[in-house]
Amino acid sequence: MRLDGRTAIVTGGAKGIGLAIVRRLASEGAKVMIADIDEAAGSAAVDAVSGDGEVRFTATDVSERLDVHNLVAKTIDAFGSINALVNNAGIVHAADFLDLEEADFDRVMGVNLKSAFLCGQAVARHMVEQIGNGEEPGSIVNMSSINDTFAIANQVPYSVSKGGISQLTKVMALSLAPHGIRVNAVGPGSIMTDLLATVVDNAEARNRILSRTPLGRIGDPSEIAAVTAFLLSPDASYVTGQTIYADGGRMPLNYTVP
Numbered sequence: 001m002r003l004d005g006r007t008a009i010v011t012g013g014a015k016g017i018g019l020a021i022v023r024r025l026a027s028e029g030a031k032v033m034i035a036d037i038d039e040a041a042g043s044a045a046v047d048a049v050s051g052d053g054e055v056r057f058t059a060t061d062v063s064e065r066l067d068v069h070n071l072v073a074k075t076i077d078a079f080g081s082i083n084a085l086v087n088n089a090g091i092v093h094a095a096d097f098l099d100l101e102e103a104d105f106d107r108v109m110g111v112n113l114k115s116a117f118l119c120g121q122a123v124a125r126h127m128v129e130q131i132g133n134g135e136e137p138g139s140i141v142n143m144s145s146i147n148d149t150f151a152i153a154n155q156v157p158y159s160v161s162k163g164g165i166s167q168l169t170k171v172m173a174l175s176l177a178p179h180g181i182r183v184n185a186v187g188p189g190s191i192m193t194d195l196l197a198t199v200v201d202n203a204e205a206r207n208r209i210l211s212r213t214p215l216g217r218i219g220d221p222s223e224i225a226a227v228t229a230f231l232l233s234p235d236a237s238y239v240t241g242q243t244i245y246a247d248g249g250r251m252p253l254n255y256t257v258p
């Protein structure tokens with residue numbers, strides 16, 4: 001119960017890694033607001049997780065400033081404060097560089113990168129106000145990827161957005177450190193979700209990933225949720241500005257298949 005009495009927003013929390021994070025934070029005592037564009041999945045997630053703790057849902061397009069302001073207001077109405085934010089919502093768009101449309105580039109950047117700025121700024125402004133009222137500083141986690149470093153040829157805006165997330169994490173950490181607010185990122189490798197299924201849709205692609213993953217398996221969303229909960233918790237009280245890779249060893253061991 002490291003997050004007992006704390007409140008959190010999880011973007012993209014209706015499915016996949018986000019839903020696993022919601023479950024984990026609730027089970028550690030946090031009240032959680034799910035912010036997701038998929039209303040049906042959001043309501044289903046509330047029903048599925050409510051047994052673990054207090055969980056609510058606000059329909060939100062995280063790339064839209066007015067939606068983000070509505071989300072922050074609704075969360076404060078519901079819980080009275082915001083102690084934690086997980087910028088997790090993300091999408092992919094496959095296209096070769098020469099064929100990529102401007103609108104698709106903008107859409108992926110909006111959901112994956114601009115959203116972390118919009119949500120991060122709106123929530124951090126509220127956190128700074130709370131600190132002025134005597135509350136403890138909060139903490140923010142941004143969802144990055146091993147693709148912040150490894151480029152994928154047909155995932156141009158995705159790779160660029162994740163590179164941006166890791167740099168945004170450092171800038172936010174620096175800017176908010178004087179207030180005691182910590183900002184970190186998690187960099188998953190290949191994790192079994194709908195998003196991965198759209199990218200890895202055949203046995204050959206799956207085997208290619210496994211051949212490059214020292215632990216030799218695809219990860220589970222709960223394994224990303226565990227790292228996220230650690231970063232938000234007092235156990236990580238001296239950690240800020242970091243991207244922690246939970247990737248079965250791909251990034252640190254970076255080995256070549258013989």
Ligand code: NAD
Nearest residue numbers: 012015016017036037061062089090145188190191193195
């Ligand atoms: P997912 O597709 O299973 O879930 C993404 C969620 O985001 C969905 O609930 C979706 O409705 C929501 N969403 C999409 N657009 C949104 C918007 N505009 N506003 C609000 N919500 C929106 O994906 P996932 O695999 O769980 O990915 C979660 C995060 O983890 C993403 O940032 C992704 O880039 C990152 N990641 C995933 C993997 C992986 O292998 N699955 C690897 C590295 C990084």
